[in-house]
Amino acid sequence: MSENYIKYANYKEMPVHFKPAHEIRRMIDAKEISEAELTKMAVERASSSNGVLNAFLSISGGGAELAGGKNSFWAGIPVALKDNIVTKGIKTTAGSKILENYTPIYDATVVQKLKNAGASIIGKTNMDEFAMGSSTENSAFGVTKNPWDITRVPGGSSGGSAVAVASGSAYMALGSDTGGSIRQPAALCGVCGMKPTYGRVSRYGLIAFASSLDQIGPFTRDALDMAHALDAICGHDPKDSTSSAAPAESFSDFVKKGMDMNGVKIGIPDEYFGEGIEQGVSDRVKEAIGQFEKMGAKIVSVKLPHTKYAIPVYYLIATAEASSNLSRFDGVKYGFRAAEFKNLKDMYMKTRDEGFGAEVKRRIILGTYALSSGYYDAYYKTAQKARTKIKEDFQDAFSRADLILSPVTPAAAFKIGEKTADPLTMYMSDIFTISANLASIPALSIPCGLSGGMPVGLQLSGNYFQEGKMLAAAYEFQKRTDHHLCVAAV
Ligand code: GLN
Numbered sequence: 001m002s003e004n005y006i007k008y009a010n011y012k013e014m015p016v017h018f019k020p021a022h023e024i025r026r027m028i029d030a031k032e033i034s035e036a037e038l039t040k041m042a043v044e045r046a047s048s049s050n051g052v053l054n055a056f057l058s059i060s061g062g063g064a065e066l067a068g069g070k071n072s073f074w075a076g077i078p079v080a081l082k083d084n085i086v087t088k089g090i091k092t093t094a095g096s097k098i099l100e101n102y103t104p105i106y107d108a109t110v111v112q113k114l115k116n117a118g119a120s121i122i123g124k125t126n127m128d129e130f131a132m133g134s135s136t137e138n139s140a141f142g143v144t145k146n147p148w149d150i151t152r153v154p155g156g157s158s159g160g161s162a163v164a165v166a167s168g169s170a171y172m173a174l175g176s177d178t179g180g181s182i183r184q185p186a187a188l189c190g191v192c193g194m195k196p197t198y199g200r201v202s203r204y205g206l207i208a209f210a211s212s213l214d215q216i217g218p219f220t221r222d223a224l225d226m227a228h229a230l231d232a233i234c235g236h237d238p239k240d241s242t243s244s245a246a247p248a249e250s251f252s253d254f255v256k257k258g259m260d261m262n263g264v265k266i267g268i269p270d271e272y273f274g275e276g277i278e279q280g281v282s283d284r285v286k287e288a289i290g291q292f293e294k295m296g297a298k299i300v301s302v303k304l305p306h307t308k309y310a311i312p313v314y315y316l317i318a319t320a321e322a323s324s325n326l327s328r329f330d331g332v333k334y335g336f337r338a339a340e341f342k343n344l345k346d347m348y349m350k351t352r353d354e355g356f357g358a359e360v361k362r363r364i365i366l367g368t369y370a371l372s373s374g375y376y377d378a379y380y381k382t383a384q385k386a387r388t389k390i391k392e393d394f395q396d397a398f399s400r401a402d403l404i405l406s407p408v409t410p411a412a413a414f415k416i417g418e419k420t421a422d423p424l425t426m427y428m429s430d431i432f433t434i435s436a437n438l439a440s441i442p443a444l445s446i447p448c449g450l451s452g453g454m455p456v457g458l459q460l461s462g463n464y465f466q467e468g469k470m471l472a473a474a475y476e477f478q479k480r481t482d483h484h485l486c487v488a489a490v
Pocket of ligand 1: 131132133134156157176177178179180181182209318430
């Protein structure tokens with residue numbers, strides 16, 4: 001049997017569609033390839049693979065109409081967007097039937113920024129409905145398949161964006177991460193994904209799931225591309241009051257300069273290496289720790305004692321916020337409305353009953369319950385207090401370590417359908433990713449090898465606004481290893 005993946009010796013050997021964007025930038029500038037050719041190729045790859053992979057909910061013609069950014073890094077480079085990021089004149093469904101026919105009249109700030117940079121937007125990607133899920137099986141528009149093995153999930157909720165990059169249709173894709181929805185699918189599809197610090201990237205135009213946790217971030221082939229992507233989308237936005245005015249360095253310049261890993265302290269949380277981790281995952285992550293040690297990093301043990309509360313805390317806070325955010329979908333303001341109803345209340349009820357899928361309804365009910373009078377103190381308020389404890393754990397850990405290293409997921413990609421009957425098992429798989437959202441810190445996932453022929457992700461997290469350090473360390477790792485050169489055979 002032929003392998004389900006190909007490992008290249010270097011970027012030069014890779015076919016154009018798998019090369020990193022920084023290599024494509026060089027080729028465009030050297031006139032080895034034209035922007036028009038690139039977009040045509042990307043659109044063709046996206047269209048021809050979509051029948052099997054179902055990564056895209058819509059595919060557009062690319063950047064022909066875009067005038068911006070002649071001298072910018074992303075000019076002419078094909079990119080894709082998760083379908084909960086609003087795009088003027090292009091349908092934006094958030095993977096839900098209730099928004100099936102919603103065509104926004106404005107662009108999200110990140111979209112505006114990418115257009116200004118001249119990026120070629122080739123399509124909108126599939127996702128779990130309203131970003132609720134870890135497998136993209138909760139989309140109203142069918143499951144997205146993992147290009148490494150189409151009987152397996154790509155992860156979620158930004159599964160379509162991960163697959164767009166992993167299958168060579170886009171050089172960069174944006175996703176959203178509320179509890180791991182960028183890092184987890186990046187890990188399961190063998191690409192890089194990052195959740196920036198809360199506030200680093202504007203969320204104006206991101207369809208809200210849980211507003212105190214949501215962040216937009218990129219998927220890319222390597223850490224240098226990730227730095228370029230963050231350069232393009234970060235910054236304060238007067239339209240998003242939670243966006244930060246923290247000054248942003250040029251992340252790509254910082255990463256390109258290189259980082260001396262000698263003496264950099266990498267913290268390993270004891271709580272993240274317990275039982276229940278697939279052998280191949282734990283082996284690959286331990287090898288990565290060995291690699292960092294070889295590079296001169298100092299490995300220190302750190303404690304995150306409140307990790308055991310992370311899942312219940314997240315699933316209380318996220319559902320509470322979702323129940324409030326999703327109240328706007330009522331059959332009046334956006335597209336979908338039930339065909340038959342007796343009165344206004346009946347219209348609201350039938351519209352929401354027919355428009356939302358099972359997981360979204362489950363979360364609205366849980367969240368409404370957690371917020372209801374008499375239960376608020378016991379659930380929501382207690383969860384907020386525990387969240388503070390989790391934040392404090394990280395501040396304590398970052399007083400001992402520059403970065404924290406851990407697995408992204410307890411196991412490689414699972415089979416489609418394997419966990420759909422049991423939402424709790426699905427929720428448990430978020431154990432290593434949700435704490436970063438609760439603590440508002442940045443975290444990324446990069447490939448670190450395979451387990452049973454499927455990709456494994458390595459998570460690096462940093463303290464608030466330490467994306468530069470995190471990305472530079474990730475790139476130093478990639479300069480000395482070849483895991484990111486291993487791609488799905490598609
Ligand atoms: N899997 C988590 C959930 O289902 C995280 C989702 C996300 O980050 N959007 O809520």
